[in-house]
Amino acid sequence: MPEPSPSDLSRRGLLGLAAAGGVGAVAGLAAGAAAVSAADGGGGSASARRYDFYGRHQAGITTPAQDRLHFAAFDMSADASRDDLAALLADWTEAAARMTQGLEVGESGAVGGSPYAPPEDTGEALGLPASGLTLTFGFGPTLFETADGVDRFGIADRRPPALEPLPRFTGDALVPEKSGGDLCVQACADDPQVAVHAIRNLSRIAFGRASLRWSQLGFGRTSSTSTSQTTPRNLFGFKDGTANIKAEEPDAVAEHVWVSADDGPGWLAGGSYLVARRIRMIIESWDRVQLAEQEDLVGRTKGEGGPMSGGGEFTELDLTATTPDGAPAIADDAHVRLAHPDVNGGIRLLRRGYNFVDGNDELGRLDAGLFFLSFQRDPARFVAVQRSLARDGLNEYLRHVGSAVFAVPPGVQAGASIGDGLLG
Numbered sequence: 383m384p385e386p387s388p389s390d391l392s393r394r395g396l397l398g399l400a401a402a403g404g405v406g407a408v409a410g411l412a413a414g415a416a417a418v419s420a421a422d423g424g425g426g427s428a429s430a431r432r433y434d435f436y437g438r439h440q441a442g443i444t445t446p447a448q449d450r451l452h453f454a455a456f457d458m459s460a461d462a463s464r465d466d467l468a469a470l471l472a473d474w475t476e477a478a479a480r481m482t483q484g485l486e487v488g489e490s491g492a493v494g495g496s497p498y499a500p501p502e503d504t505g506e507a508l509g510l511p512a513s514g515l516t517l518t519f520g521f522g523p524t525l526f527e528t529a530d531g532v533d534r535f536g537i538a539d540r541r542p543p544a545l546e547p548l549p550r551f552t553g554d555a556l557v558p559e560k561s562g563g564d565l566c567v568q569a570c571a572d573d574p575q576v577a578v579h580a581i582r583n584l585s586r587i588a589f590g591r592a593s594l595r596w597s598q599l600g601f602g603r604t605s606s607t608s609t610s611q612t613t614p615r616n617l618f619g620f621k622d623g624t625a626n627i628k629a630e631e632p633d634a635v636a637e638h639v640w641v642s643a644d645d646g647p648g649w650l651a652g653g654s655y656l657v658a659r660r661i662r663m664i665i666e667s668w669d670r671v672q673l674a675e676q677e678d679l680v681g682r683t684k685g686e687g688g689p690m691s692g693g694g695e696f697t698e699l700d701l702t703a704t705t706p707d708g709a710p711a712i713a714d715d716a717h718v719r720l721a722h723p724d725v726n727g728g729i730r731l732l733r734r735g736y737n738f739v740d741g742n743d744e745l746g747r748l749d750a751g752l753f754f755l756s757f758q759r760d761p762a763r764f765v766a767v768q769r770s771l772a773r774d775g776l777n778e779y780l781r782h783v784g785s786a787v788f789a790v791p792p793g794v795q796a797g798a799s800i801g802d803g804l805l806g
């Protein structure tokens with residue numbers, strides 16, 4: 383897992399330097415930032431947090447889930463060449479390495495360039511620190527081969543066999559405009575303005591080579607990826623992420639999250655697969671359900687989040703436990719039973735989703751839900767769990783409207799591009 387680390391001057395540092403008017407102030411500022419990051423291991427002041435962009439794995443997977451998300455899927459332009467793709471990924475890498483350290487895009491940034499040229503950075507993050515920003519890149523099936531079988535970039539033979547569009551699941555109500563994509567960027571941060579700034583600038587950099595297909599804002603993480611984090615709640619009001627894979631379980635991370643060299647292809651070793659599902663939650667109906675039924679549908683208590691088989695939040699589920707009248711304590715159609723590794727051949731997913739509210743529909747119902755994100759070693763593992771959830775009692779209150787899958791390459795070292803492994 384990439385550790386939070388001190389780095390260059392932040393956008394705030396640069397402004398601070400200008401205000402202090404001296405090089406001596408630079409050293410003081412940089413040292414101060416380093417002390418914050420190093421002393422608290424990244425768990426202190428949220429806005430001072432910084433994660434290395436470079437490393438064995440991309441950040442934004444096992445790093446502690448931040449509270450804000452801007453997720454974007456892009457399509458390559460119809461006339462883009464392989465060189466355009468390589469150049470885009472190199473430009474994105476360079477910009478991401480700077481923004482995740484709290485720096486502006488480009489040397490001249492938002493206000494340091496020619497007054498007669500558009501600025502290199504759009505400027506809305508000026509004065510804001512890194513805010514724990516992570517940028518995680520992925521490649522969709524259509525990057526390798528279009529739905530019509532066209533190999534636009536000469537990489538069809540590099541496509542991981544496991545990277546196929548997800549199958550249709552029972553109850554899917556997918557909207558094509560909110561699904562798929564050639565490329566994706568997951569921007570997570572402690573500050574929504576920093577996440578949005580990152581996607582906006584990557585989108586601007588892509589101009590003429592790729593364009594936004596769809597994007598999703600998220601607030602309120604719906605999972606924990608570290609034991610140092612408290613368990614958040616989803617919009618049904620339940621703790622979510624209790625049994626998630628945590629970074630402090632290195633064996634589980636290795637077994638369930640990272641693609642190994644044996645899994646193939648070689649360029650993806652140390653990477654993962656990302657599944658995104660935009661799940662609308664019919665919260666107006668849910669809010670009329672009795673508490674006891676809500677708890678039966680989830681399989682956990684609403685207050686503490688303990689299993690209906692008894693115990694506290696982190697007590698293991700007892701799927702064999704029965705109530706005094708002989709019924710299963712955790713109902714047969716309870717979400718946690720059907721998602722549990724014991725009924726899915728041992729499969730675990732690293733969940734990293736977010737709550738969303740995107741206004742309301744014409745009936746006055748909130749367009750709200752859970753933007754489900756999971757990282758796994760093989761997308762077939764997500765497919766198996768999602769198929770098991772076909773009997774989930776929660777489905778009456780859920781509608782899957784968006785869907786996408788991406789191969790997430792491993793991290794890169796300084797000087798390399800996120801596309802190097804794929805494009806050679």
Ligand SMILES: C=CC1=C(C)c2cc3[nH]c(cc4nc(cc5[nH]c(cc1n2)c(C)c5CCC(=O)O)C(CCC(=O)O)=C4C)c(C)c3C=C
Binds near residue numbers: 626722
């Ligand atoms: C296919 C994978 C999953 C989808 C889609 C999904 C949607 C979804 N989940 C909740 C609420 C909760 N999920 C919880 C646990 C849980 N969910 C999944 C998988 C998917 N969920 C797994 C693998 C697990 C862990 C099961 C286990 O090992 O016990 C919980 C309980 C708390 C927790 O452990 O995280 C809640 C609550 C919603 C509302 C939702 C769709 C909107």
Ligand SMILES: [Fe+2]
Binds near residue numbers: 717721
């Ligand atoms: Fe779940």
